[in-house]
Amino acid sequence: MAVQNKTYTLVKCRAVADIEKISENINITIDDNGRIKSIGSEIEGDEIDCRNYVVIPGLINAHTHSAMIALRGYYDDAELQEWLRKMWEFERSMSKDLMRISSEIAIIEMLSSGTTGFVDMYFNPEQLKELSNIYKIRVQAGYTFLDNLYDPYLIDKLQRELKPEGYFQPIINVHSIYATSKETLELANQLSKELGERIHIHVSETRREIYEVKKKTGMFPVEYLNSLNMLDRMQLVHLGWVASWEIDLIREKNAIVTNCPTSAMKLATAGFFPFKEMLNSGITVTLGTDGPASNNSLDMFREMKNAILLYRHSYWSTSVKAIDAFRSATYEGYKLLKVKGGKIREGYVADLVLLDAKRLYPLFKDRLISHIVYTATGDMVKAVIVNGNMRTKDEILERLPKLIERLHRLLNA
Numbered sequence: 004m005a006v007q008n009k010t011y012t013l014v015k016c017r018a019v020a021d022i023e024k025i026s027e028n029i030n031i032t033i034d035d036n037g038r039i040k041s042i043g044s045e046i047e048g049d050e051i052d053c054r055n056y057v058v059i060p061g062l063i064n065a066h067t068h069s070a071m072i073a074l075r076g077y078y079d080d081a082e083l084q085e086w087l088r089k090m091w092e093f094e095r096s097m098s099k100d101l102m103r104i105s106s107e108i109a110i111i112e113m114l115s116s117g118t119t120g121f122v123d124m125y126f127n128p129e130q131l132k133e134l135s136n137i138y139k140i141r142v143q144a145g146y147t148f149l150d151n152l153y154d155p156y157l158i159d160k161l162q163r164e165l166k167p168e169g170y171f172q173p174i175i176n177v178h179s180i181y182a183t184s185k186e187t188l189e190l191a192n193q194l195s196k197e198l199g200e201r202i203h204i205h206v207s208e209t210r211r212e213i214y215e216v217k218k219k220t221g222m223f224p225v226e227y228l229n230s231l232n233m234l235d236r237m238q239l240v241h242l243g244w245v246a247s248w249e250i251d252l253i254r255e256k257n258a259i260v261t262n263c264p265t266s267a268m269k270l271a272t273a274g275f276f277p278f279k280e281m282l283n284s285g286i287t288v289t290l291g292t293d294g295p296a297s298n299n300s301l302d303m304f305r306e307m308k309n310a311i312l313l314y315r316h317s318y319w320s321t322s323v324k325a326i327d328a329f330r331s332a333t334y335e336g337y338k339l340l341k342v343k344g345g346k347i348r349e350g351y352v353a354d355l356v357l358l359d360a361k362r363l364y365p366l367f368k369d370r371l372i373s374h375i376v377y378t379a380t381g382d383m384v385k386a387v388i389v390n391g392n393m394r395t396k397d398e399i400l401e402r403l404p405k406l407i408e409r410l411h412r413l414l415n416a
């Protein structure tokens with residue numbers, strides 16, 4: 004069923020759902036440039052029978068560390084600081100081969116579970132650039148400023164050589180305020196201004212981080228980043244411990260935020276992302292799984308559900324709805340990637356997921372968003388389309404067993 008670089012039509016889709024509209028028994032025509040050409044009754048090019056599929060926009064995983072597949076299950080039961088020490092110990096001697104095979108496996112997992120693009124923080128962006136174009140998945144990645152592992156001037160130099168290509172866009176990664184010096188933050192800020200690349204950073208993840216930053220700088224973490232004049236070019240990840248005036252600053256500076264609920268719970272950060280407050284402020288709120296060593300799944304369907312559950316459990320409030328999580332995982336994610344996508348409309352990119360309609364029951368129009376967020380898992384994905392390139396789940400998974408074998412060999416070496 005693989006289709007590439009040609010016009011084709013998904014015929015009689017059982018249902019088509021995005022954040023604005025749900026339609027039934029409708030066709031979607033995709034042109035040879037990978038855009039949605041029409042939605043309705045038209046048929047053009049090859050016909051793909053979609054009577055058994057529910058079609059939704061591709062999901063965007065706004066924060067992960069794909070190469071940490073090698074560390075999945077390696078050290079599960081620790082709070083953030085102890086956990087990080089263990090990760091860094093391992094990463095100090097991690098080979099490029101191990102990073103590549105791990106990222107490749109992560110890409111297959113993500114694609115096969117309906118993720119069509121992701122933002123990555125690690126040390127192998129050149130490998131991700133190559134893999135993103137082989138697998139045709141949208142990737143933003145960059146070298147990571149992390150003082151105890153790499154010389155910041157080396158990162159600065161490498162990042163300048165990293166160029167966009169096809170499905171790949173460079174971004175600047177800064178691990179966190181607590182893992183970089185003020186000089187490193189200023190270096191990253193200068194680089195971001197020069198290259199016009201966004202800075203992707205972990206912020207306000209634990210109470211301890213707030214305490215340490217306040218002690219050192221007299222400010223809360225988001226306030227501190229604002230004092231360094233870098234907030235307007237940032238993607239802030241976690242924000243489990245954030246003050247209301249920091250939310251105001253984020254809105255004023257138009258920073259983008261990312262919620263990683265599963266990782267927050269697994270690492271016992273006791274923080275909870277103020278999802279509703281962020282939405283009410285008009286901030287772009289995206290959703291991420293975080294890495295395979297702190298989640299440990301890369302399934303964005305599970306993440307949508309957990310985003311709502313964590314909010315409801317922490318705030319004793321049902322004000323965050325299924326549609327809010329669906330919006331974060333789709334439309335808002337494409338804003339982060341700077342791609343006109345996340346809605347199933349003419350002129351938008353054909354980044355789509357075909358779900359098995361037989362497993363989403365009882366299938367009524369007014370229950371569909373609920374099914375997508377609370378019932379579906381990546382397991383129900385039957386095919387994925389990125390920029391018009393369509394692949395079935397079986398086609399995506401073809402190489403996986405061989406890669407897992409190689410992963411085991413490298414880990415046992």
Ligand SMILES: [Zn+2]
Pocket residue numbers: 066067068124205293294
């Ligand atoms: Zn992370």
